[in-house]
Amino acid sequence: MEVVERVAQFLEEAGTYYLATVEGDQPRVRPFGTVLVSGGKLYIQTGKVKPVSKQIAANPKVEISAFKDGTWIRIAGELAEDDSRDVRVAMLEKMPSLKGMYSADDGNMQMLYFKKATATFSSFTAAPETVEF
Numbered sequence: 001m002e003v004v005e006r007v008a009q010f011l012e013e014a015g016t017y018y019l020a021t022v023e024g025d026q027p028r029v030r031p032f033g034t035v036l037v038s039g040g041k042l043y044i045q046t047g048k049v050k051p052v053s054k055q056i057a058a059n060p061k062v063e064i065s066a067f068k069d070g071t072w073i074r075i076a077g078e079l080a081e082d083d084s085r086d087v088r089v090a091m092l093e094k095m096p097s098l099k100g101m102y103s104a105d106d107g108n109m110q111m112l113y114f115k116k117a118t119a120t121f122s123s124f125t126a127a128p129e130t131v132e133f
């Protein structure tokens with residue numbers, strides 16, 4: 001399995017992950033759940049109207065953390081927007097519950113992917129493992 005797929009699978013199995021952004025000197029964190037791998041990239045989804053989207057536009061450095069079965073992951077990297085319709089459609093097909101809030105052409109739905117990321121898998125019982133994607 002490719003590294004990016006392994007990271008995505010971990011986030012999917014955890015169900016919820018926490019996405020941290022920065023706003024000036026203030027960290028901001030909130031639960032997220034959207035995950036998609038397309039073209040070898042890890043995507044997440046948000047709405048352009050949300051503060052989180054505005055924070056990422058101003059400073060694309062983010063960190064994600066999630067926990068599952070005694071292991072936690074931390075993903076640090078930079079996000080970039082992908083404005084292609086295909087990737088919005090793919091996200092809506094993968095997570096149909098999003099269709100209640102978003103559509104591919106609503107001008108709000110935003111797909112963001114990690115341009116470059118470092119992910120670390122950690123547990124209390126094994127040495128941390130770091131991967132790049």
Ligand SMILES: Cc1cc2nc3c(=O)[nH]c(=O)nc-3n(C[C@H](O)[C@H](O)[C@H](O)COP(=O)(O)O)c2cc1C
Pocket residue numbers: 016028030031032033034045046047050051052053
């Ligand atoms: C379990 C769970 C998963 C969520 N997943 C997402 C998501 O993938 N994308 C998103 O934009 N909001 C998601 N939300 C909603 C955000 O957490 C919420 O809109 C938050 O306020 C956004 O941060 P902001 O207020 O700083 O913009 C999720 C909420 C929960 C409870």
